Amino acid sequence: MLKVIGWRLVQAVASLLVVTAGLFLVLRLTGRPENFIAHEGSTLEQRAQLRAALGLDEPLYKQFFIYINNVLHGDLGNSYSFGVPVSDLITDRFPNTIILTAGAMALTLAVAVPMGVYAAYWRGGRFDNTVRVGSGFGQSLPSFWFGLILILVFAVHFKWLPPGNAGGIDHIILPALTLAFEPIARLTRLLRSSVVEELSSDYVTFLRMKGMSERTILWKHVLRNSALTAMTFVGILLIGFLAGSVLVETVFSWPGIGQLMTDGLRQRDFAVVQGVSLVIVGLFVIGSLIVDLLYTVLNPRLRTK
Numbered sequence: 001m002l003k004v005i006g007w008r009l010v011q012a013v014a015s016l017l018v019v020t021a022g023l024f025l026v027l028r029l030t031g032r033p034e035n036f037i038a039h040e041g042s043t044l045e046q047r048a049q050l051r052a053a054l055g056l057d058e059p060l061y062k063q064f065f066i067y068i069n070n071v072l073h074g075d076l077g078n079s080y081s082f083g084v085p086v087s088d089l090i091t092d093r094f095p096n097t098i099i100l101t102a103g104a105m106a107l108t109l110a111v112a113v114p115m116g117v118y119a120a121y122w123r124g125g126r127f128d129n130t131v132r133v134g135s136g137f138g139q140s141l142p143s144f145w146f147g148l149i150l151i152l153v154f155a156v157h158f159k160w161l162p163p164g165n166a167g168g169i170d171h172i173i174l175p176a177l178t179l180a181f182e183p184i185a186r187l188t189r190l191l192r193s194s195v196v197e198e199l200s201s202d203y204v205t206f207l208r209m210k211g212m213s214e215r216t217i218l219w220k221h222v223l224r225n226s227a228l229t230a231m232t233f234v235g236i237l238l239i240g241f242l243a244g245s246v247l248v249e250t251v252f253s254w255p256g257i258g259q260l261m262t263d264g265l266r267q268r269d270f271a272v273v274q275g276v277s278l279v280i281v282g283l284f285v286i287g288s289l290i291v292d293l294l295y296t297v298l299n300p301r302l303r304t305k
Contacts, residue, residue: 008292012285019281020071020274024064027270071278077271081263086275090257094279096166097256100249101241103176104183108237112184113223116191121218123196131188138185143244147178147251164252175252179244183237190233194226201225235291239284 042050051057055066070077076086119131154174155163162171198204199222207217242257249258257276264272 008289012289015285016278016281017068020068020278021064023274023277024067025060027268027273028060028063067274076275076278079264079269079272081267081269081272086271089260089272090275090279093255093257093260096254097242097245097249097258099166100172100175100179100245100254100256101238103172104179104241105238107176107180108183108187109234111180112187112191115184116188117195117218117223117226119188120192120195120199121214123192128192131192135185135189138181139189141182143178143182144247144251146181147174147248150174150178151251164254166255175248175254178251179241179248183240187230187233187237191226191230194230195222198222198226231294232291235287235294236284239280239287242280242283 048057055063058066067077074087076090078084079086079089082089115131119128122128151163151174154161161174164175165171204217204222207221208214245254245256245258246261247258248254249256250262253259257279261273261276263269264276
């Protein structure tokens with residue numbers, strides 16, 4: 001177990017370094033930030049002075065090592081466009097992203113779990129066929145397009161819900177539904193396949209012979225064993241919501257880290273884009289490690305290896 005944890009930690013650090021280096025290089029190939037920061041009438045000399053003040057006149061490799069050293073000390077740099085530390089921007093915006101992610105996850109589990117279980121139990125029937133067709137449609141529909149349709153129908157036409165921005169519970173319904181729509185389809189299909197496999201197991205036949213009710217068999221035994229297969233997907237999905245929130249938050253003007261990254265990309269703010277990307281990748285890596293460890297703990301066959 002300790003060897004597995006150690007190897008996963010090495011992989012996590014390597015992944016973070018590779019992603020950080022890739023972002024660092026790609027962002028600097030998109031243009032010089034002093035051209036976006038300086039006022040329109042500034043001279044070349046003034047822009048050169050600004051470049052030196054930002055440390056962008058140093059060789060690229062030296063800039064990268066300086067950035068890594070600052071990150072290790074908790075410094076994600078200063079935003080060129082906002083004029084404040086990137087860590088402060090992320091701290092201010094991150095709670096809104098957590099609220100959106102929690103709403104989308106709750107909606108995903110509330111809809112996907114019963115649909116996947118009952119589609120498997122009534123496999124081959126009308127409900128199962130409807131769920132499979134709907135899941136295929138949900139996986140092929142772009143989230144940003146679905147969000148725009150929701151805004152057009154529920155905010156513009158019927159005026160039942162606000163079209164965006166953070167606020168009360170009514171403000172989170174449309175963005176959470178948009179963010180959860182495609183994951184609902186994927187989790188439903190995954191859980192259905194897992195439950196179908198479990199229902200054909202010998203222990204299900206034995207429990208039925210003992211006279212146990214179908215409801216107990218389905219929700220207490222079958223779902224628990226099927227959850228081991230779906231758990232990895234759910235864990236990654238939770239972190240994936242953070243990455244998926246970039247488009248959704250932009251569509252709905254939701255003030256989270258996704259919209260913050262969009263603003264940083266629009267203004268060529270390297271520090272903001274690097275900081276938000278590093279946080280998302282770091283959470284993804286940590287989440288993957290936690291899911292792997294939980295799967296090992298919950299699966300007795302892996303604990304004996």
